[in-house]
Amino acid sequence: MIRADILAESIDADDGRPAWSRDEFEAQLRENGKSYHIHHPFNVMLNTGHATPEQIRGWVANRYYYQIAIPVKDAAIMANCPDREVRRGWVQRILDHDGFEYGLPNGEKFLDAGGIEAWIRLGEAVGLTRAEITDLRHVLPGVRFAVDAYVNFARRAPWQEAVCSSLTELFAPAIHRQRLATWPGHYPWIEPEGLQYFRNRTSQAPRDVEQGLQVTLDHFRTRPMQERAVQILKFKLDILWSMNDVMGQHYGTQGVTTGAGADRKAA
Numbered sequence: 001m002i003r004a005d006i007l008a009e010s011i012d013a014d015d016g017r018p019a020w021s022r023d024e025f026e027a028q029l030r031e032n033g034k035s036y037h038i039h040h041p042f043n044v045m046l047n048t049g050h051a052t053p054e055q056i057r058g059w060v061a062n063r064y065y066y067q068i069a070i071p072v073k074d075a076a077i078m079a080n081c082p083d084r085e086v087r088r089g090w091v092q093r094i095l096d097h098d099g100f101e102y103g104l105p106n107g108e109k110f111l112d113a114g115g116i117e118a119w120i121r122l123g124e125a126v127g128l129t130r131a132e133i134t135d136l137r138h139v140l141p142g143v144r145f146a147v148d149a150y151v152n153f154a155r156r157a158p159w160q161e162a163v164c165s166s167l168t169e170l171f172a173p174a175i176h177r178q179r180l181a182t183w184p185g186h187y188p189w190i191e192p193e194g195l196q197y198f199r200n201r202t203s204q205a206p207r208d209v210e211q212g213l214q215v216t217l218d219h220f221r222t223r224p225m226q227e228r229a230v231q232i233l234k235f236k237l238d239i240l241w242s243m244n245d246v247m248g249q250h251y252g253t254q255g256v257t258t259g260a261g262a263d264r265k266a267a
């Protein structure tokens with residue numbers, strides 16, 4: 001299948017083959033963790049201590065474009081979703097990334113600055129200025145292209161399919177934990193508070209995944225639909241992989257070519 005058809009493809013509701021059970025379907029989705037960008041040489045370089053400060057700065061500045069796209073993508077999903085209960089859960093993602101202000105009856109106000117702000121603090125901790133992060137001057141064209149493909153998909157696909165495309169988050173807690181475990185030892189020049197974003201995500205991501213997985217397991221019920229869900233997940237894995245390809249090409253991978261998926265081709 002040409003992946004450009006991912007939006008246009010129509011799926012026969014049932015072609016006579018038995019649907020996977022819920023557990024089998026979930027296992028088929030999880031199986032794709034082998035193609036997660038945790039295995040990309042650029043990520044392997046970052047998390048095994050081989051990256052220079054310049055490479056780390058490049059990664060943080062480019063990933064910022066993904067960070068700011070996430071709540072826009074989630075707002076697109078909500079705009080397409082008529083189910084109030086789903087929206088009630090989904091809105092938490094926007095609050096997680098954009099932050100929110102809340103007030104007590106006595107007039108006291110509190111601000112949760114949110115994940116995008118935490119990412120900017122990560123950028124400052126690795127030596128970037130706020131301005132050079134937020135004006136996107138370091139964002140590479142290919143990274144922009146890949147991230148924009150994700151937002152466009154979420155705008156145009158049925159909301160359940162857009163939800164399914166968020167399921168790379170199944171594999172995200174492991175990559176955040178990997179950074180928390182390895183960066184302080186390899187990169188002692190990065191202030192530990194800078195890593196708060198990763199700490200926050202280790203508790204936020206599993207909650208996101210629970211909702212995304214329930215929607216997906218409920219919606220894709222026939223075998224052709226379940227296979228389509230797997231294709232959507234692969235499409236999203238390719239977005240993350242491509243971002244790393246682009247960054248690796250631009251900033252280099254210090255000769256790191258290993259990692260379980262280093263020679264992965266889109267399947």
Ligand SMILES: O=C(O)c1cc(C(=O)O)c2c(n1)C(=O)C(=O)c1cc(C(=O)O)[nH]c1-2
Binds near residue numbers: 169201
């Ligand atoms: O650092 C990472 O490798 C990584 C990957 C992903 C992902 O798998 O999409 C997300 C995040 N981080 C992340 O922090 C995050 O908030 C997030 C939201 C989503 C999404 O698709 O809705 N993915 C991810």
